[in-house]
Amino acid sequence: MDLFGKIAIATIAVIFVFGVIFGVVLLLYHPVTKPLTSSQAEKLVLKDVQQEYPNAVFSVISISSSNLTKDSWNIVLNVVYNSTKACPEVMTEGFDYPAVTLVPSDEVLYASNCKVYGYGYAPDYIISEPYIALDRAYENGNSTIINYVSSHGYNNTNAYASFYRTANPFLLAIGINSTDMWIIKYNATNAKSVLYTAMTGTGNVVATKIVNASNTTYSID
Numbered sequence: 001m002d003l004f005g006k007i008a009i010a011t012i013a014v015i016f017v018f019g020v021i022f023g024v025v026l027l028l029y030h031p032v033t034k035p036l037t038s039s040q041a042e043k044l045v046l047k048d049v050q051q052e053y054p055n056a057v058f059s060v061i062s063i064s065s066s067n068l069t070k071d072s073w074n075i076v077l078n079v080v081y082n083s084t085k086a087c088p089e090v091m092t093e094g095f096d097y098p099a100v101t102l103v104p105s106d107e108v109l110y111a112s113n114c115k116v117y118g119y120g121y122a123p124d125y126i127i128s129e130p131y132i133a134l135d136r137a138y139e140n141g142n143s144t145i146i147n148y149v150s151s152h153g154y155n156n157t158n159a160y161a162s163f164y165r166t167a168n169p170f171l172l173a174i175g176i177n178s179t180d181m182w183i184i185k186y187n188a189t190n191a192k193s194v195l196y197t198a199m200t201g202t203g204n205v206v207a208t209k210i211v212n213a214s215n216t217t218y219s220i221d
Helices: 003-029 038-052 130-139 143-152 169-173
Strands: 057-065 073-081 089-097 106-112 157-164 181-188 193-200 205-212
Touching: 038 057, 038 073, 038 089, 089 130, 106 130, 130 143, 130 157, 130 181, 130 193, 143 157, 143 181, 143 193, 143 205
Parallel strands: none
Antiparallel strands: 057 073, 073 089, 089 106, 157 181, 181 193, 193 205
């Protein structure tokens, strides 16, 4: 074999070795990753949101394939701030992950500042979420509710809502018919009284009752 042939073979060998080394380095620093499953994407989004807003309440409404790109997921969350107060803030946030990273791609505000948005424009509005029920009960402007919360202090008053399709013996005993009603409980810190409010599914307050806190162990929270 002449000198030129030997040089050519040596050059090819060197190129091959460097190619192998380059390929190994590329894999080490840029490993091939599999597309995220919907479950993996959901966990990553929830983890990030919970770290950013540790005091909020989150629940997943839906997960579907992204319309922007394949291997991404559209994740819609129900987000509630101040969930145990008289007027929580309720919204939905949509994430297209990983296509749009962990920045919300869509936000819809349903209730804030003791106001349920869209309520007055929909005569057949049905309340289906306890946090919306809390906002609507206060938005009614009922004097008993407003006086109880203001006298004890908004930040000192916890509120909870539950929907009852059948009558509850305790509520009946204090004069509240709980059939197909939202029952809202206002419980102020260190207060001697608890306020129960009955509200229809369409958002009309129909009864209120203040009960001595020491006379009942009933709880809806």
